[in-house]
Amino acid sequence: MSNTTPTSYATVPLPAGFPADVTLPKFVVELGERFADAGYELALVGGPVRDMFLGSSVTDLDFTTDAVPETIQQILTGWAHAQWDIGAAFGTIGARYGDWTVEITTYRDEQYDPDSRKPEVVFGTELLEDLRRRDFTVNAMALRLPDFELVDPFGGIKALVAGVLSTPGTPQQSFSDDPLRMMRAARFAAQLGVTVSDDVAAAMTDMAQRIEIISAERVREELVKLMIADTPRRGLDLLVASGIADVVLPELPAMRQASDATHRHKDVYEHSLQVMENAIEREAHYVEAPNFVLRFAALMHDIGKPKTRRFEPNGKVTFRHHDVVGAKLVAKRMRELRFDKGSTKAVARLVELHMRFYGYGEGEWTDSAVRRYVTDAGDLVAHLHALTRSDVTTQNKRKARRLATAYDDLESRIEQLAEEEELAAIRPDLDGKQIMELLDIKPGPLVGRAYNYLLNLRLDEGPADVEATKAALLAWWADQPEAQQPNDDA
Structure with a gap:
C-alpha cells in the first residue's frame, strides 16, 4: 500500500455508476489479464473500491485472488519491478510497479482463538467467501479484473449511500x-x-x-x-x-467524571473535544496538517483534572497542577500503547506547557518571559501557539477577545525578539569547557549547576559580552560552598 500519491500512468475509465472523474492506472487491467491468462481470478477489493465510489483518488491498490502466494509470485515475475513475500504466511505478496505499490492476497478466512492475538489463516477458493469475512459491507466490494465486473453481495454501495x-x-x-x-x-x-x-x-x-x-x-x-x-x-x-x-x-472517559453540574465548572470531556476541534481548524496555520501530536495533545491536555480536582470551602473547584500531572499520565499511556519516544515526549511536553501562557497574566510580556516561553517550548513552539489559542472555549466574547489580543501580543513579542536574538537556540554565553577552565573544576554536577545559572542569566537579561558573563559567574561561584573546598574535591 502506498503512502504517497504515485506518479500517474495511462488510465482507464470505470464502468457506469462510478464518479466520472475517477480512473485507474491502465496497468491494473494488464495485471488482471496476466492472472486470467494463467487461469486465475484477480479482483480489486476493499478500500480502493469504496473510495472510488466516494469519488476519492485511489492511491492504494489492494487485490485478492484464488492463486496461492507461490503462484502469485510466479505470475508477477517479469511484470513487477520488484516484489517481496514478507506477508506470505498470511497470503499476501507485495510488489512495486513504477512507484506504485500493490498488495495481492489469496482468498482467505481468518479468526482469532479466544485467547490469542494472532489470527489463524486459512486460504479460500471463492471471492464471495473472501468478501464475507471482511470487516464491513462498505469494504466487502470488489471489481473483477480485467472486465471491471462489480461484485457487491452484501450491499456495500447501499450502505455508503445511507x-x-x-x-x-x-x-x-x-x-x-x-x-x-x-x-x-x-x-x-x-x-x-x-x-x-x-x-x-x-x-x-x-x-x-x-x-x-x-x-x-x-x-x-x-x-x-x-x-x-x-x-x-x-x-x-x-x-x-x-x-x-x-x-x-481510559483517561478519556475519566474526564467525564471530573464534570460536576452542582459546582458548575465546565464539562472537561466536552471541553477537551472542543479544544481538539479548535486545534484542527488552526493546525494548517501553524504546523503540517493533519498533525497527530497537536490533535492528541489538545484532546489529552486536561487529563490531569480528575486526579487533581478539589472542592474548596468557598464552593469553587480547583485543578492545581493538572498540567504537570496530565503530562505524566499521557506519557505513561503513550508508552503503554508503544508510541515512539519522540511523539510521546512531544505530546507530554505540550500538555505540561498548555497553562504556561496564563501564568504570565494578560499584561505586556517582558523579554525574559518571552525567552523562557520559547526556550521551554523548543521546536514545539508552533504547536504550543495552536494549542493555547485552541484552549479558549469561553462563551464570554469579551473574555475571548481579551485572551486573543494577549496572545497576539505574545506572538508579536516572539517575532520581535527573534529578529534581535536567536531565540530557537538560546545558550549560555559560556560553554561547559569555558566554565571548567574559569572555575578550575572537573566535569560533574557542579558544571551543570554553573551552566544552568548562566542559562537563567541569559534568559533574564539577554545576550552579554564574554567578560561580563565571566564576572557574573565568578560572583556566583564565590557564594557556592564548593568554592571553599580544595580543587581535588570540587
Whole structure:
C-alpha cells in the first residue's frame, strides 16, 4: 500500500455508476489479464473500491485472488519491478510497479482463538467467501479484473449511500474474528462520516473487553488513523459510548467524571473535544496538517483534572497542577500503547506547557518571559501557539477577545525578539569547557549547576559580552560552598 500519491500512468475509465472523474492506472487491467491468462481470478477489493465510489483518488491498490502466494509470485515475475513475500504466511505478496505499490492476497478466512492475538489463516477458493469475512459491507466490494465486473453481495454501495456502517455477517462474529474491527468502526466513523448500525453499536458495547487481546501496536495504529481523520470526534464519542475507550484510553472517559453540574465548572470531556476541534481548524496555520501530536495533545491536555480536582470551602473547584500531572499520565499511556519516544515526549511536553501562557497574566510580556516561553517550548513552539489559542472555549466574547489580543501580543513579542536574538537556540554565553577552565573544576554536577545559572542569566537579561558573563559567574561561584573546598574535591 502506498503512502504517497504515485506518479500517474495511462488510465482507464470505470464502468457506469462510478464518479466520472475517477480512473485507474491502465496497468491494473494488464495485471488482471496476466492472472486470467494463467487461469486465475484477480479482483480489486476493499478500500480502493469504496473510495472510488466516494469519488476519492485511489492511491492504494489492494487485490485478492484464488492463486496461492507461490503462484502469485510466479505470475508477477517479469511484470513487477520488484516484489517481496514478507506477508506470505498470511497470503499476501507485495510488489512495486513504477512507484506504485500493490498488495495481492489469496482468498482467505481468518479468526482469532479466544485467547490469542494472532489470527489463524486459512486460504479460500471463492471471492464471495473472501468478501464475507471482511470487516464491513462498505469494504466487502470488489471489481473483477480485467472486465471491471462489480461484485457487491452484501450491499456495500447501499450502505455508503445511507452512511451506515454494518457487517457482512453478524457483528458478533466479525468482532470475535478480529476485535480490532471495533476500533476500525470508530475510525471509519471519523474518516467517512458514517454512523454505525444499531446492531454494530450493541455488539461493540457487549464485546468491548475483547479488545484486550489485541496488541498495543495494532491499537495504537488505529488510534492514530482515527485522530488524523476529518472528524475524529465522531470516532472518539463512539469509543467512549461503547466502553472500548475504558480499555484502550481510559483517561478519556475519566474526564467525564471530573464534570460536576452542582459546582458548575465546565464539562472537561466536552471541553477537551472542543479544544481538539479548535486545534484542527488552526493546525494548517501553524504546523503540517493533519498533525497527530497537536490533535492528541489538545484532546489529552486536561487529563490531569480528575486526579487533581478539589472542592474548596468557598464552593469553587480547583485543578492545581493538572498540567504537570496530565503530562505524566499521557506519557505513561503513550508508552503503554508503544508510541515512539519522540511523539510521546512531544505530546507530554505540550500538555505540561498548555497553562504556561496564563501564568504570565494578560499584561505586556517582558523579554525574559518571552525567552523562557520559547526556550521551554523548543521546536514545539508552533504547536504550543495552536494549542493555547485552541484552549479558549469561553462563551464570554469579551473574555475571548481579551485572551486573543494577549496572545497576539505574545506572538508579536516572539517575532520581535527573534529578529534581535536567536531565540530557537538560546545558550549560555559560556560553554561547559569555558566554565571548567574559569572555575578550575572537573566535569560533574557542579558544571551543570554553573551552566544552568548562566542559562537563567541569559534568559533574564539577554545576550552579554564574554567578560561580563565571566564576572557574573565568578560572583556566583564565590557564594557556592564548593568554592571553599580544595580543587581535588570540587
